[in-house]
Amino acid sequence: MADETVGQAKREKMLQWWANIFLCILIFLAIGFAVKRVSEAADLVTMINPEVQASPRAELVSLDAYRFEINRVTRQVQADFTLTSKSGASLRDTVIYCDLQDRSGERWGSGKWVIYASLAAETSHNFELQDKRFISHRVTPDSIRCRVIDTSPAAPVVASAEHAAGH
Numbered sequence: 001m002a003d004e005t006v007g008q009a010k011r012e013k014m015l016q017w018w019a020n021i022f023l024c025i026l027i028f029l030a031i032g033f034a035v036k037r038v039s040e041a042a043d044l045v046t047m048i049n050p051e052v053q054a055s056p057r058a059e060l061v062s063l064d065a066y067r068f069e070i071n072r073v074t075r076q077v078q079a080d081f082t083l084t085s086k087s088g089a090s091l092r093d094t095v096i097y098c099d100l101q102d103r104s105g106e107r108w109g110s111g112k113w114v115i116y117a118s119l120a121a122e123t124s125h126n127f128e129l130q131d132k133r134f135i136s137h138r139v140t141p142d143s144i145r146c147r148v149i150d151t152s153p154a155a156p157v158v159a160s161a162e163h164a165a166g167h
Contacts, residue, residue, distance in 0.1 A: 052097050052110070054149040060087040061094055061148045064124065068141040075132050079113055083148070084124040090154035092118045098146040102138040109136065113146075118154045 065082040085091055093116055100109040115127050 052112075052149055054097075054147065057151050058148045060091060061085055061119065061151050063096065063146060063148050066096075066098075066144075066146050068144055070135055070139075070141055072137060075134055077131050077133055077135060079129045079131070080126060081113070081115065081129070081146075082124065082126045083115070083119055085119045085122055087121055087153075089121050090118050091121075091151045092116065092154040093150075093152045094119065094148060095150040096146050097149045098144050100135060100139045101143045101145060102136075103140060103143050105143075106138075108139050111135075119151075 062084045063081060064084050065080075067080045069078040071077075081096060083094060093114060096113045096115070098111045098113065099107055100111060101107050111133065113129055113131075115129070117127060119125055
């Protein structure tokens with residue numbers, strides 16, 4: 001009986017030893033991953049919020065001009081975007097991604113704007129958007145860099161005689 005208890009204790013000790021080894025390996029891998037991620041990041045903002053990749057559909061729209069007005073007190077941001085459709089079909093839900101930089105080019109965050117309106121085929125249109133968001137005091141409207149990262153084809157509108165008769 002005593003031999004059986006000693007054998008059980010040895011097995012438990014051996015199991016605990018392997019569990020500790022496994023745990024150390026996991027911790028080592030996690031630290032290695034964290035060090036690799038920190039070393040690859042250009043700055044803290046890039047590490048937390050990595051660069052956004054544009055979809056192939058983004059080429060269907062060009063961002064011709066953009067302008068920002070920032071009210072630091074109310075945190076109200078007005079953005080004006082001029083878009084041109086290079087597609088033969090109407091587009092909607094255009095996503096614009098902006099890097100918020102200071103005058104020296106240091107990145108202080110990013111912002112995403114979605115234009116839910118439709119953009120007719122091969123036309124240009126100006127869109128005005130307002131939003132309440134925090135933008136660092138170091139960021140100036142002329143140091144914001146924007147680009148189109150996605151858009152969607154607009155669904156065709158089908159009007160039925162039944163629907164039109166009711167109006």
